[in-house]
Amino acid sequence: MVGCLPSPGGAERDVYEMASRDQSSLVSDAAESEDFYKRVLDNLYDAVYFTDLQRRITYWNRAAELLTGFSAQETVGSCCADNILMHVNEAGTCLCTGQCPLSCSMRDRRPRQMEIYLRHKDGHRIPVSVRSCPLVGKDGVVIGAVEIFNDNSRHKAAQEQVKDLSKLAFLDPVTQVANRRYSEQKFIQYLDQYERYGTSFAVLMVDLDEFKQINDTYGHSAGDAVLIAVAKTLSGCLRTSDLLGRWGGDEFIALMPGMTGAHLPEKAELCRALVERSDVPIQETRVSTTVSIGAAVVEPGDTVESLLKRADTRMYESKQAGRNRVSLSLR
Numbered sequence: 001m002v003g004c005l006p007s008p009g010g011a012e013r014d015v016y017e018m019a020s021r022d023q024s025s026l027v028s029d030a031a032e033s034e035d036f037y038k039r040v041l042d043n044l045y046d047a048v049y050f051t052d053l054q055r056r057i058t059y060w061n062r063a064a065e066l067l068t069g070f071s072a073q074e075t076v077g078s079c080c081a082d083n084i085l086m087h088v089n090e091a092g093t094c095l096c097t098g099q100c101p102l103s104c105s106m107r108d109r110r111p112r113q114m115e116i117y118l119r120h121k122d123g124h125r126i127p128v129s130v131r132s133c134p135l136v137g138k139d140g141v142v143i144g145a146v147e148i149f150n151d152n153s154r155h156k157a158a159q160e161q162v163k164d165l166s167k168l169a170f171l172d173p174v175t176q177v178a179n180r181r182y183s184e185q186k187f188i189q190y191l192d193q194y195e196r197y198g199t200s201f202a203v204l205m206v207d208l209d210e211f212k213q214i215n216d217t218y219g220h221s222a223g224d225a226v227l228i229a230v231a232k233t234l235s236g237c238l239r240t241s242d243l244l245g246r247w248g249g250d251e252f253i254a255l256m257p258g259m260t261g262a263h264l265p266e267k268a269e270l271c272r273a274l275v276e277r278s279d280v281p282i283q284e285t286r287v288s289t290t291v292s293i294g295a296a297v298v299e300p301g302d303t304v305e306s307l308l309k310r311a312d313t314r315m316y317e318s319k320q321a322g323r324n325r326v327s328l329s330l331r
Contacts, residue, residue: 046150067128068121068126085118106134127237130148178244186245199257218282223250233278293315293327294328
């Protein structure tokens with residue numbers, strides 16, 4: 001949900017004030033002054049870019065390059081309406097072609113903040129916090145906008161989890177998520193907690209659609225690249241408390257402690273939608289894939305085998321119903 005923000009403070013306020021200077025005057029300033037502002041912005045941890053009224057990108061800092069994979073050379077001069085980052089919200093709705101926060105800020109002159117998912121140059125989705133603000137010239141007229149964005153805690157937590165799993169030899173070497181051995185151990189742990197304390201949890205079985213065709217067409221290295229992109233997208237979609245593991249081949253499992261049937265459909269659908277909106281650059285083309293998902297919530301009397309079977313059965317129902325969909329087992 002887009003919301004208006006109070007006036008920014010601290011370092012963020014400095015960026016807004018700097019950004020709000022008339023861009024035409026920045027161009028005409030002495031080279032030394034221009035270099036100074038560029039050094040400041042390039043040394044920020046936050047990703048920053050400016051646009052003009054037509055949403056053409058006029059500046060793209062170093063942090064934006066690192067976070068998105070797109071260089072300034074690739075982005076400056078192009079239009080963010082061209083859907084470079086393909087922003088989507090929690091509902092999977094594309095923002096760049098309809099609900100762009102930059103356009104809204106330029107129109108009503110008010111800052112905004114959103115939690116969205118951008119597409120990395122490599123094709124996977126990254127969850128980011130985005131703040132947009134209009135740029136106002138000396139005469140008080142809006143001349144463009146600035147967007148500031150950075151990794152949110154979910155992505156950072158996933159990176160820390162990778163480090164921990166690697167130390168314990170519980171990491172899948174291809175996708176850098178938990179391997180089957182560790183996933184099985186966590187499954188047993190969550191089931192034990194449910195039996196002892198009644199703590200609910202849910203399971204997602206996620207299987208790539210037509211994965212063999214990708215391997216046969218582009219080769220196994222391309223298949224690995226697709227697996228990696230899907231794993232990164234799913235990791236960014238899930239909560240910090242959730243565990244994503246590679247169950248085997250082209251199948252992933254997500255264990256979601258505390259998840260109930262009330263919220264599972266929405267989360268499972270978000271996972272499906274974000275994978276569908278991801279793609280991977282391979283052999284001068286972009287290869288996309290979809291996933292079929294089966295979801296189940298733990299029930300009294302469940303064993304690891306029975307709960308897995310329900311989720312797996314629902315996943316195959318998704319396959320048989322046409323793929324790229326979610327099937328649920330809820331009480």
